[in-house]
Amino acid sequence: MRYLVLAILLTIFLCIGCGCDHQGPSPINLLSAVDSTPPTLLAISSLDQYSALLLFDEPINEHEVLLQTRGNGIASKLVERASLTITFKEAMSLGESLPLEGRVEDHRGNSASFSLLLWAKNTNPPSLLINEISTKGSENNPDRVEIFVTKRGNLGGVTLFAGTEQEYTDRIIFPEVWVERGDYLVVAFSKGEIATGTYRSESQAGLSANNGCLTLAVSPQWDGTLLDAAIWGNHTTQTHEGFGSRTLLEQVQYLAENGHWNSRDAGGSINSSDSTATRTMCRDTQKDTNSLDDWYICATRNASFGKRNAEERYQD
Numbered sequence: 001m002r003y004l005v006l007a008i009l010l011t012i013f014l015c016i017g018c019g020c021d022h023q024g025p026s027p028i029n030l031l032s033a034v035d036s037t038p039p040t041l042l043a044i045s046s047l048d049q050y051s052a053l054l055l056f057d058e059p060i061n062e063h064e065v066l067l068q069t070r071g072n073g074i075a076s077k078l079v080e081r082a083s084l085t086i087t088f089k090e091a092m093s094l095g096e097s098l099p100l101e102g103r104v105e106d107h108r109g110n111s112a113s114f115s116l117l118l119w120a121k122n123t124n125p126p127s128l129l130i131n132e133i134s135t136k137g138s139e140n141n142p143d144r145v146e147i148f149v150t151k152r153g154n155l156g157g158v159t160l161f162a163g164t165e166q167e168y169t170d171r172i173i174f175p176e177v178w179v180e181r182g183d184y185l186v187v188a189f190s191k192g193e194i195a196t197g198t199y200r201s202e203s204q205a206g207l208s209a210n211n212g213c214l215t216l217a218v219s220p221q222w223d224g225t226l227l228d229a230a231i232w233g234n235h236t237t238q239t240h241e242g243f244g245s246r247t248l249l250e251q252v253q254y255l256a257e258n259g260h261w262n263s264r265d266a267g268g269s270i271n272s273s274d275s276t277a278t279r280t281m282c283r284d285t286q287k288d289t290n291s292l293d294d295w296y297i298c299a300t301r302n303a304s305f306g307k308r309n310a311e312e313r314y315q316d
Helices: 002-018 246-257
Strands: 041-046 051-056 066-069 074-080 083-088 098-105 111-118 127-134 144-151 159-163 168-173 184-188 212-217 226-233 281-283 295-297
Touching: 041 111, 066 074, 083 098, 127 212, 127 226, 212 246, 226 246
Parallel strands: none
Antiparallel strands: 041 051, 051 083, 066 098, 074 083, 098 111, 127 144, 127 281, 144 184, 159 168, 159 212, 212 226, 281 295
């Protein structure tokens, strides 16, 4: 009888654990559902001159936020799930970056550190147009860009890029100064003789002579709001769809996608082939259709940086 009972039990175990139509039990990873990834910083934005907002990809622990600035102090910090609002003791200067270092944790204890530059939000920026461009400069007439003010505002932090915010070869971040409608701002992008009051770009690297672009943004930040853009080309380059470099091609595509230029084609750029150091690319009486139709080449020795564009046009 004892052997019969053992035989029945053995049969039951075999059926349950090794049945022909059943797989054996799978191992379970008890740690697979545990978050082990630190928070990722997704976006940074200044709300005004006193505060900034940082957005992470997951909620963070309000009790485990460490922050440090150079040249300012932290007045308060507010955590709302995945966002961190920071208020500073003193106003951030327009046109000057504020270094910020910090460390945050999620609710599982995963920590992340960051080091970044904050730019104050300019709440009164002017309206501006790129008005005249020289890309084939000389010692007496260096590469220059003229900007025309169409509406009064504070220039602080406004940035002119040789390229775009994401990728550029040179730039100028304007200081905190009020400008009036009708003012002209001139920026030299290469070394040479310049008039009093002309601004200088950071590296004086010069502008691309034949194919290039300029963008004006409210802020130096990589996602700053664009105010204006201009694209030029010699209309003869064959590589990279006529733009000469993959970088410029991608910049043109970005500007077209965001409504700051009306063509993705090299033939739709301002024709730079006839421009020289004194025959500049000029905007036609503040026309702004984001196209080559807004532009012309002025006659030889008619460059007019700092004043109204010359009306005489170059004729072949």
